[in-house]
Amino acid sequence: MFEFTRSKTIGVEKREDGIFLIHGFLDDNVYTIELDLGVKTPEFTIVSAKGLMKRYTTPECPKAPSILDDAIGLQIGGADFETKIKKLVGRGGCRHLADLFIECCNAVFPAVIQTQWKIARSNGMSKDDFIKGLVSDEPKIRDRCMTYSRESELVKRLGVSW
Amino acid sequence: MVQSFVDNRILSYTKNIHAGAENLDNGNTMARVRVDDTFLSAELEMEVKIPDLKIVSIQGRIIRSFTEECENNAEILQRAMGMRVGSGITRLVKETIGGSNGCNVFADMIMEGCNAVIMGFTVDELDKQLAAETDEAFGQVLKDMLENNPRVGSCIAFVEGNELRRRLGV
Numbered sequence: 001m002f003e004f005t006r007s008k009t010i011g012v013e014k015r016e017d018g019i020f021l022i023h024g025f026l027d028d029n030v031y032t033i034e035l036d037l038g039v040k041t042p043e044f045t046i047v048s049a050k051g052l053m054k055r056y057t058t059p060e061c062p063k064a065p066s067i068l069d070d071a072i073g074l075q076i077g078g079a080d081f082e083t084k085i086k087k088l089v090g091r092g093g094c095r096h097l098a099d100l101f102i103e104c105c106n107a108v109f110p111a112v113i114q115t116q117w118k119i120a121r122s123n124g125m126s127k128d129d130f131i132k133g134l135v136s137d138e139p140k141i142r143d144r145c146m147t148y149s150r151e152s153e154l155v156k157r158l159g160v161s162w
Numbered sequence: 163m164v165q166s167f168v169d170n171r172i173l174s175y176t177k178n179i180h181a182g183a184e185n186l187d188n189g190n191t192m193a194r195v196r197v198d199d200t201f202l203s204a205e206l207e208m209e210v211k212i213p214d215l216k217i218v219s220i221q222g223r224i225i226r227s228f229t230e231e232c233e234n235n236a237e238i239l240q241r242a243m244g245m246r247v248g249s250g251i252t253r254l255v256k257e258t259i260g261g262s263n264g265c266n267v268f269a270d271m272i273m274e275g276c277n278a279v280i281m282g283f284t285v286d287e288l289d290k291q292l293a294a295e296t297d298e299a300f301g302q303v304l305k306d307m308l309e310n311n312p313r314v315g316s317c318i319a320f321v322e323g324n325e326l327r328r329r330l331g332v
Contacts, residue, residue, distance in 0.1 A: 003191075004282040005182040006274075012175040020174075029285045057288060058304060060319040060326045067318070094317050099277075103179070111175035114200050118174070131229065143262040146238075147231045154231045 004029050008103055012111035019047065020111055024104040026096060031055055035065075035100050039108045044076040046105075051097055064093035068101075076105045077140070109140065132158045175200045183278040190218065191282060193275030197267065202227040206271040208242070210279050215247040222268060235265045239272075247276045305330045 006028035013021050024035040032055035038048035049072055051065030067089055074084070082102055090098035113134070120130045135141050135148060135155060142162055143149050150162060177199035184192050186209070195206040206222035220242050224233045241258045245251060252273060260269030291307060294300040308320065309332055315321060326332075 003183055003185055004278050004285050005180070006278060006281065008177075008179040010175075010177040011173040013171050014174045028281065030281070030288060057292065058307075058319040058326060060321075060324055064318045091315060091317060103177075107175055107177055110177075110199070110201060114175045127228075145260070145266050146235065146263055147229055147265075149262045152231065154229055 008100065010103055010107045012107050014111065014115055018042065020108050022104040022107055022111075024100045026100045028096075030057060031096050033094075033097055033100055035097065035104055037101070037104045039076060039105070041108070041112055044108060046071055046074050046076065048072065049101075051101075053094065053097070056094075061094060064089075064097050067093035071101070076108060081105070128158060132160055135160045179274060181274040181278040183275075183282040185282075191279050193278045195222075195271040195274045195278070197271060202232065202267065204267055204271060206239070206268065206275060208272065208275050210247055210276075215279070217242050217245050217247070219243075220272075222271065224265075224267065232265070232267070235268065238265050239268055242272055247279055251276060301330060305332055308332045 006026065008027075009025045011023045013023075015021055018041045020039045020041060022035075022037040022039065024033075024037070026033040026035075031053070034052045034054065036048070036050045037046060039045065040047045049068035051068050053062045053064055056062060070088055070092070071085070074081075085102055085105070086095070086098050088098075089101050116134075117130055120133075131154070135158065141148050146152055147154055149155065155161075177197070179195070179197050181193065181195045184194075186192050190212050191210045193206075193208050193210065197204045202224060203226040204222065204224045206220070208220040209218050210216065211218045220239045221236070222239050223236050227233055238259055241264075242255065245254060245258075255269050255272050255276075258264065259272060260266040291303045292300075294303045304326065308327060308330065311320065318324065319326065321327075
């Protein structure tokens with residue numbers, strides 16, 4: 001029997017003028033938390049953040065989302081972004097809300113890629129050519145993991161170097 | 163008036179993460195993690211020895227991914243053998259399992275599993291504490307939690323001088 005289970009669901013929708021709306025939902029034995037973020041691309045700046053603690057452990061917990069106003073204007077990415085959020089939203093509010101916040105932020109970049117891939121595919125572009133363009137043009141992808149490292153078979157096969 | 167158009171709000175990306183921890187007959191804890199998103203599907207299972215909290219077995223696989231190469235990365239997980247679920251593991255997992263010589267999907271899944279194991283202990287404790295049947299008893303539970311917990315400043319509930327602390331006289 002599971003002693004503990006946690007589910008996190010993230011959905012990202014693209015709105016007009018480069019704004020992505022991210023809806024996050026966390027549900028586990030102890031907490032139920034909802035989060036809605038707005039992120040402006042290509043800057044990846046947080047433009048809106050609203051949260052709701054629906055199930056929690058202390059009477060202070062529902063106040064945690066008020067800290068989200070301080071996250072508006074932050075830019076997603078960079079080496080210390082997660083640390084910054086853990087401190088700001090986690091220590092200042094709730095670490096489970098911060099966990100969901102980071103998960104929502106991490107969903108924006110794949111959503112942008114998916115949007116680009118959808119357009120590329122409908123224009124007849126092959127997946128290899130799309131990945132080649134992505135690795136060539138997008139520094140965030142390069143050396144992100146072993147699949148997109150300069151030593152990988154994929155990168156060598158596609159003939160990309162940096 | 164009949165609506166003549168539907169605003170297109172189809173999601174461009176979705177992600178579902180499920181993590182769970184269960185106690186095994188041998189006294190250890192098993193964490194299971196599953197991730198499904200627009201680009202990939204992956205699963206992970208890791209056994210944590212109790213009470214040392216060391217990872218004693220781990221396996222996983224990437225079932226579906228945008229690039230087929232990702233599906234051959236499971237051996238990376240063996241680098242996590244012997245790691246202790248405790249202070250410093252976030253950095254260790256990011257550096258050892260993730261990064262340019264690793265797989266960030268598996269790194270994140272290990273962290274989800276670690277969190278499930280730790281939260282498993284917390285749930286037991288909270289369940290006992292929050293079983294108070296009167297307001298007075300619940301107040302005492304909160305007071306004990308705030309007084310005996312070393313996590314001052316770890317979240318809004320533990321901030322020094324907050325309303326809850328003032329009300330309970332902590």
